[in-house]
Amino acid sequence: MNIPFVDLHAQYLSIKPQIDRAIATVIAESAFIRGRFVSDFEREFAAAVGASRCVSCANGTDSLYILMRGLGIKPGDEVITSAHSWISSSETISQAGGRVVFCDTDDRTYTIDPKRIEALITPRTVGIIPVHLYGQPADMDPILEIARRRGLWVIEDCAQAHMAQYKGRVVGTMGTAASFSFYPGKNLGAMGDAGCIVTNDNKLADWCELFARHGGKGDHRIEGVNSRLDGLQAAILSAKLPHLAAWTDARRRVAAKYDELLRGVPQVRAPIVAQDRTHVYHLYVVACESRDALQAQLAAAGVSTMLNYPKALPFYPAYAHLGHRPADFPNAFANQGRILSIPLFPEMTSEQQSATVDSIRAFYRRG
Numbered sequence: 001m002n003i004p005f006v007d008l009h010a011q012y013l014s015i016k017p018q019i020d021r022a023i024a025t026v027i028a029e030s031a032f033i034r035g036r037f038v039s040d041f042e043r044e045f046a047a048a049v050g051a052s053r054c055v056s057c058a059n060g061t062d063s064l065y066i067l068m069r070g071l072g073i074k075p076g077d078e079v080i081t082s083a084h085s086w087i088s089s090s091e092t093i094s095q096a097g098g099r100v101v102f103c104d105t106d107d108r109t110y111t112i113d114p115k116r117i118e119a120l121i122t123p124r125t126v127g128i129i130p131v132h133l134y135g136q137p138a139d140m141d142p143i144l145e146i147a148r149r150r151g152l153w154v155i156e157d158c159a160q161a162h163m164a165q166y167k168g169r170v171v172g173t174m175g176t177a178a179s180f181s182f183y184p185g186k187n188l189g190a191m192g193d194a195g196c197i198v199t200n201d202n203k204l205a206d207w208c209e210l211f212a213r214h215g216g217k218g219d220h221r222i223e224g225v226n227s228r229l230d231g232l233q234a235a236i237l238s239a240k241l242p243h244l245a246a247w248t249d250a251r252r253r254v255a256a257k258y259d260e261l262l263r264g265v266p267q268v269r270a271p272i273v274a275q276d277r278t279h280v281y282h283l284y285v286v287a288c289e290s291r292d293a294l295q296a297q298l299a300a301a302g303v304s305t306m307l308n309y310p311k312a313l314p315f316y317p318a319y320a321h322l323g324h325r326p327a328d329f330p331n332a333f334a335n336q337g338r339i340l341s342i343p344l345f346p347e348m349t350s351e352q353q354s355a356t357v358d359s360i361r362a363f364y365r366r367g
């Protein structure tokens, strides 16, 4: 049995009439750029998250960059972010003129470790970008407390955690502003690139909208960029949004079954969810022994897996100039060698799950 890592086509087939209708309507109206499909989705997504504003943009990397520009980042300003994430979380800091300051992650949740933030703050620090990695919220209260006390902004990177909750609060509503990605494989995914900014700060939202649309149409008050969600993607996202809750429940069910199946495999540690949080399982990431050999064996058995991410960010060539050593980020460094993302998607069958775990068991039995 070949087990894919995700199955986007299965999701399309499950709501084919709605998607096809959405696409046909946009084409019939030639509403490709801006227009009602984009503004409808912005309104719907803001309401779903529970924030007053959603500013759509071309992807979930632009949204981080645009937000930092909107928050007035200046050359040399320092921004603290997680040492283990997708590179969008850090590359946008440099793009916006800032300096990246990496913070180690928590050993159990893989999210930024709030206990290590304070020591990284200098007079140049302006903000913190916690990442709700794999679908689990970062430990927001201590982060928000530090930010309040030190006068820093907080951008939540919610690209992997649509609708996850921290102490009953939905991600994207706790910080100064938040960034979402609708990359096809994300929990709410378009059929191309898409992203957005979410915030309750109307002035910030207005500035980001202006900046993302060439500084204002017909009245260029500032120089901006071109970062738009297109009408087709907006209509597709509006068709998918009503299904997000059910898909998230399905992800949780698949995860709960994995948790159960893996209980008998001592070499594999299932994801640990902190008491005060809900996990929406964008990825199901286990920590395991002999990771590389296990991954090769699973590939041979037809089970697709991924490494998210094979290295913590400070150890990629792009950050070699920072001169970091493994001891600077002990948890992120240890995790990069043992994490493995195994297949999880809402449409996954229990046969696919059992076959995946059987292959894992077979690997360790063989020793």
Ligand SMILES: *Cc1c(COP(=O)(O)O)cnc(C)c1O
Residues within 6 Å of the ligand: 059, 060, 061, 062, 085, 086, 088, 089, 131, 157, 159, 160, 181, 182, 183, 193, 194, 195
């Ligand atoms: C996917 C992702 C992004 C950005 O997404 P794009 O839409 O692909 O630009 C940012 N941060 C994290 C943590 C992500 O996983």
